[in-house]
Amino acid sequence: MTDETAVELRWCKSSYSGNEGGECLEVALSPTTVHVRDSKDTAREGLALTPAAWTAFLGLTAP
Template identity: 40%
Template sequence: MLDDSRDPQFVPDIAWFKSSYSGANTTECVEIAVARDDVLIRDSKRKDSALVAVRADAWAGFIASLRQVSSG
């Protein structure tokens, strides 16, 4: 059963932002927002479509692994 308390529609004033790697004319982009204990991810072109929600600690681990790979 879906926990409605984690539904982004129940979180007021979510601030979405694009990746720093996204340019003004980029068509392939995601936006993220922090909502309670989760990080929400959506397609910037389809803002009303489905979201992906991941736990904030899982997101932090994902970002740390990207930084490790990029620093080589």
């Protein structure tokens, strides 16, 4: 991940977690990075994205 790994991240589970299929994720925000991980395997390393990359992934327009 990034140098922010030393900081305790506050993970938020997707509102779709627990639905059929079990494909769920968690997201944690920090000032410079959006962290994404698999909610079923939280010990596995996740992704560290820039806010712009996360916005593009969601298909939103940046402010």
